[in-house]
Amino acid sequence: MSGTTCQPGLERLRWQCRRGLLELDLLFEAFLDKRYSSLSDADKETFNQFLEQQDQTLQEWLLGKTAPEDEAMARMVKLIRDAI
Amino acid sequence: MNIPVRRFDTLILGAGGGGLRAALQLARADAHVAVVSKVFPTRSHTVAAQGGVNAALANVTPDNWHWHMYDTVKGSDYLGDQDAIEYMCRAAAHLVYELEHAGVPFSRLESGRIYQRPFGGQSREFGGAQATRTCAAADRTGHAILHTLYQQNIRARTHFFDECFAIDLIHDDDGTVLGVLTMDIATGEPLVIEAKTTLIATGGCGQLYRTTTNAHINTGDGMAMALRAGIPLQDMEFFQFHPTGIAGKGMLITEGARGEGGYLVNKDGERFMERYAPNVKDLASRDVVSRAISIEVREGRGCGPNADHVMLKLDHLGSDIVAKRLPGIRDTCKTFMHLDPVDTPIPVFPTAHYAMGGIPTDRFGRVVMPSGDSPEEVVPGLYAAGECACVSVHGANRLGGNSLLDILVFGRAAANDILGFLKNNRYHRPPNQDCIDKAYERFARWEKRGDGESVQAVRADLKKAMEDHCGVFRTEKIMQEGIDVIKAIRARIPDVRLQDQSKVFNTARVEALELENLADIAIATMRSAEARQESRGAHSRIDYPDRDDVHWMKHSLYTLEDDTLDYKPVRTKPLSVETFPPKKRVY
Ligand SMILES: Cc1cc2nc3c(=O)[nH]c(=O)nc-3n(C[C@H](O)[C@H](O)[C@H](O)COP(=O)(O)OP(=O)(O)OC[C@H]3O[C@@H](n4cnc5c(N)ncnc54)[C@H](O)[C@@H]3O)c2cc1C
Numbered sequence: 001m002s003g004t005t006c007q008p009g010l011e012r013l014r015w016q017c018r019r020g021l022l023e024l025d026l027l028f029e030a031f032l033d034k035r036y037s038s039l040s041d042a043d044k045e046t047f048n049q050f051l052e053q054q055d056q057t058l059q060e061w062l063l064g065k066t067a068p069e070d071e072a073m074a075r076m077v078k079l080i081r082d083a084i
Numbered sequence: 085m086n087i088p089v090r091r092f093d094t095l096i097l098g099a100g101g102g103g104l105r106a107a108l109q110l111a112r113a114d115a116h117v118a119v120v121s122k123v124f125p126t127r128s129h130t131v132a133a134q135g136g137v138n139a140a141l142a143n144v145t146p147d148n149w150h151w152h153m154y155d156t157v158k159g160s161d162y163l164g165d166q167d168a169i170e171y172m173c174r175a176a177a178h179l180v181y182e183l184e185h186a187g188v189p190f191s192r193l194e195s196g197r198i199y200q201r202p203f204g205g206q207s208r209e210f211g212g213a214q215a216t217r218t219c220a221a222a223d224r225t226g227h228a229i230l231h232t233l234y235q236q237n238i239r240a241r242t243h244f245f246d247e248c249f250a251i252d253l254i255h256d257d258d259g260t261v262l263g264v265l266t267m268d269i270a271t272g273e274p275l276v277i278e279a280k281t282t283l284i285a286t287g288g289c290g291q292l293y294r295t296t297t298n299a300h301i302n303t304g305d306g307m308a309m310a311l312r313a314g315i316p317l318q319d320m321e322f323f324q325f326h327p328t329g330i331a332g333k334g335m336l337i338t339e340g341a342r343g344e345g346g347y348l349v350n351k352d353g354e355r356f357m358e359r360y361a362p363n364v365k366d367l368a369s370r371d372v373v374s375r376a377i378s379i380e381v382r383e384g385r386g387c388g389p390n391a392d393h394v395m396l397k398l399d400h401l402g403s404d405i406v407a408k409r410l411p412g413i414r415d416t417c418k419t420f421m422h423l424d425p426v427d428t429p430i431p432v433f434p435t436a437h438y439a440m441g442g443i444p445t446d447r448f449g450r451v452v453m454p455s456g457d458s459p460e461e462v463v464p465g466l467y468a469a470g471e472c473a474c475v476s477v478h479g480a481n482r483l484g485g486n487s488l489l490d491i492l493v494f495g496r497a498a499a500n501d502i503l504g505f506l507k508n509n510r511y512h513r514p515p516n517q518d519c520i521d522k523a524y525e526r527f528a529r530w531e532k533r534g535d536g537e538s539v540q541a542v543r544a545d546l547k548k549a550m551e552d553h554c555g556v557f558r559t560e561k562i563m564q565e566g567i568d569v570i571k572a573i574r575a576r577i578p579d580v581r582l583q584d585q586s587k588v589f590n591t592a593r594v595e596a597l598e599l600e601n602l603a604d605i606a607i608a609t610m611r612s613a614e615a616r617q618e619s620r621g622a623h624s625r626i627d628y629p630d631r632d633d634v635h636w637m638k639h640s641l642y643t644l645e646d647d648t649l650d651y652k653p654v655r656t657k658p659l660s661v662e663t664f665p666p667k668k669r670v671y
Contacts, residue, residue: 011589015247015269018123018301018591020131022334025300026420055131056227063415081419 010036016051024055027062027084035083043079046072085524087265087274091512092118092243094502095263095279097250097306099125101226101488102470103285104233105495106449106502111240113503118277120245120266122301122594125234129287129299130491133226136201136218137492138485139176143197144216146208149173152217154210154664156486160479161621162637162666163319165655168447168475172486172493179492180219186236188228190221204339205483218485226488245277249594250305252523253282253313253466254515261313261466262515265523269594272587274527276520280509281465281502284310284443284451285495288471289605291598293436293555294547296334297326306472308601310443311608315453315463316641316650318474319441320605321613321623324482325556327373329435331393333420337413337432342366344409346398348377349429350385356394371556371624374434378557381433388431395429402426434556438482440622441612442474444641449473449498454641459652465509467502469494476639479654480621530596536581539596546573546599546606554610559627563614570610574603608642615649616640633666 013036017028028051039047050058050073060066061077068074094110096103099121110117121128140147153173157164184190184198191199198219206215221228237244247269254276255261263278286306290298307317328337328348342348347366350356360376361368368376377394386392398406398413403426406414410425417425446452446460449469455461469475470491477490553566577600584592618632619625638651656663 011586011591012270014591015123015589015594018127018299020123020127020129020299020301022132022297022299023416023420026333054227054231055127056224063412063419065412065415084420 013048013051019058020055021059023059023063027080031080031083035079043076046076050076087276087520087524089276089278090118092116092277092279093506094118094281094283095120095277096283096285097264098128098285098287098470098472099234099244100128100285100287100470100491101130101229101233102491102495103283104230104237105492106283106285106469106499107237107242108233108240109496109499110502111237111242115503115506116243118243118245118279119237120248120250120264120277122247122249122269122305124246125244126230128230129302130230130488131227132299133488134223135203136220136225136485137180137229137488138203138206138217138483139180139219139489140173140217141177141180141198141200141219143193144200145214147215147217149176150661151208151210151215152176153658153661155205155207155215156477156483157664158211158667158669159205159481159483160477161481161631161669162633163322163476163479163620163639163654165476166658166663167655169477170658170661171447171497172477172489175493176489179489179496183229183232183492186232188221188232190219203484229488248275249597250286250309251527251597253309254278254519254523255313255465256513257516258464260464260513262513265520265527267527270589272590272593274524278512278515280512281467281505283449283467283469283498283502284472285468285470286472288439289602290436290439292547292550292602292606292609294551295329295332295433296436297329297336298436303598303601304439304472304605305598305601306468307442308604310451310468311604311644314643314645315443315451316643317441317605317608318444318639318641319476319480319612320439320609320642321616321640322440322480322621323436323609324438324440324622325370325374325434326437327370327377327434328396328432330416330420331388331431331433334435335416335420336435337396337416337430341396341398341410341413344405345401346396348373348432349395349397350380351387351391352385354385356380356385371622374556375624377432377434378555382557393431393433396432397429398425399427399429438487439471440474440476440478440480440482441609442472443468444639445469445473445475445494447475447494447497448501449494450501454650454652465505467498469498480623526600527597530582530593531585532581533585534581536579537576539580539582539592539599542573542576542580543595543599543602546570546602549573550606550609554613556624558613558623558625560614563610566610567607567614570603570606574607577603604644607647608644611647611649612640612642637666
């Protein structure tokens with residue numbers, strides 16, 4: 001309950017984190033549980049945009065095969081990797 | 085309860101490759117088609133398929149569909165239906181070219197033709213030299229197919245219900261299937277979608293097992309819906325495991341790691357594959373390696389605090405080889421295990437990968453079940469295609485690259501049959517109200533408040549029980565215990581309560597519905613596996629180590645209502661060529 005009342009949108013995000021790749025499920029789940037609530041509003045917004053990317057692209061970024069050009073996205077990659 | 089209703093000509097549950105291929109065919113023929121998907125379509129599990137799709141294009145080595153058919157029949161350990169296999173292998177090239185024209189960016193050979201790579205189990209001349217049959221779009225084949233099909237569907241004006249969860253099938257008094265009760269995940273509200281035909285394309289159920297390569301969404305929802313509608317599931321005992329998944333997590337460590345010289349050790353540091361396969365050792369076939377790992381753990385030689393895995397050593401290969409030839413593995417280990425395989429061994433355990441069994445269909449995608457004297461009576465209005473279906477082209481064991489082919493071929497075949505059905509069934513029929521009420525009850529049951537067990541606890545126990553009792557190591561005793569354990573876990577579900585009763589994007593509620601689905605499929609799998617007293621393909625029994633064609637060359641059918649098993653013959657007669665009679669399967 002607490003999640004829904006004090007952070008509108010967390011529940012929606014939790015479903016957006018359901019992906020077609022197990023790797024992404026595990027990374028996002030850990031990030032939402034451990035790190036998301038302490039993000040700044042700006043970072044929360046970046047995470048929202050991050051989730052709009054395609055699964056294969058996200059996987060390549062998060063496993064370090066390629067790096068996003070966008071700085072904010074690159075920062076998000078690091079935050080997510082640090083949370084697992 | 086007055087539930088809102090939407091009506092379409094035809095309904096598709098699932099927006100993976102199977103569902104989208106079917107939807108495209110239907111939308112292009114001007115049918116009013118709706119696709120329901122619990123996640124945004126391009127997040128379907130088909131994106132995970134990196135290897136590629138099989139078609140005998142003969143771009144690299146000589147090849148033809150008949151050789152592909154032979155390999156598939158042999159790979160299935162002679163449990164595949166040869167009419168469906170012939171149909172699939174003959175259709176393969178056409179479907180791949182169609183995708184190419186639709187815009188899938190297949191990798192190219194220098195000649196400009198579609199690039200193909202060799203996979204295990206592919207041969208020329210009926211068991212001869214290696215064939216090269218798998219068409220790939222770099223390592224993004226599934227992704228490219230899914231995105232292309234989605235774009236084409238948008239153009240063809242397919243109607244999508246995104247983030248919409250299908251709960252149960254609805255039908256009329258005669259048993260004709262007429263659509264589904266759904267829940268809009270965003271609002272938590274129910275919606276009935278009525279249609280003249282319903283195609284189930286909800287994918288696999290790897291989440292049955294604790295260690296799996298499958299994403300969290302693969303909970304076999306469509307299979308469980310069929311079971312609850314009184315339709316049996318076919319060949320559920322056949323589940324393909326990959327020997328080396330990251331222990332407790334499931335991600336694949338490719339065979340390439342052992343191909344490059346990596347080897348497995350137990351807690352004593354012993355290179356145990358030498359005992360199981362003295363010649364090929366760590367390069368033995370998947371089932372042999374999986375079983376060996378499982379035996380080591382069972383006999384107390386597992387590693388780690390719970391002694392529940394073995395170690396894959398790559399540290400002797402040197403950092404150059406690991407970095408150059410196995411970069412993906414290194415990335416995965418660093419990210420999830422915080423270890424570098426260059427200097428630390430990787431904890432591994434067999435990981436559940438692919439469900440060969442599913443909803444029984446014929447090669448037109450029509451769902452069939454025994455009725456009276458006929459083993460295969462069509463269930464009117466109901467179709468299934470993709471990993472949730474059992475047509476059966478994979479029989480007891482699927483070949484790499486054949487699953488993407490299966491979803492495309494039978495997604496299209498089902499759509500073609502649906503178009504015929506729609507011509508003869510022009511009007512909507514009224515559904516049976518009792519069956520809507522029953523489905524609604526199952527949905528509303530999760531609003532019960534109070535104390536009770538959590539979904540997570542029961543789901544974790546279920547997955548562990550399946551791993552322990554219905555994994556790669558199967559004996560009568562282990563599985564009989566397993567049946568009792570699964571039944572006890574199922575009995576706990578009525579006492580499970582949700583702490584979060586909110587309506588908006590309530591993931592916990594979706595997970596509760598998924599848990600019920602998993603529990604239904606678990607019992608189907610466990611019971612079918614316990615009953616089959618032979619080893620065939622992916623089903624290997626320590627107490628019945630040989631294949632037994634006299635008694636067991638037949639498909640299992642498990643019915644949930646009365647908890648019974650039935651059997652039907654394998655279709656050994658192809659459409660136009662000679663039967664491939666069963667032979668010992670050696671590679
Ligand atoms: C890691 C990995 C790699 C693989 N690589 C290959 C490969 O290289 N080649 C190959 O041929 N095969 C491969 N496979 C197998 C292949 O990817 C799958 O079998 C295939 O993609 C399944 O497609 P599908 O259309 O049946 O289902 P999916 O793609 O799984 O789609 C299922 C759809 O159903 C929807 N759905 C499910 N339940 C519900 C519900 N209750 N309500 C509403 N919607 C629902 C989902 O949202 C989704 O849209 C691989 C599998 C894995 C796990």
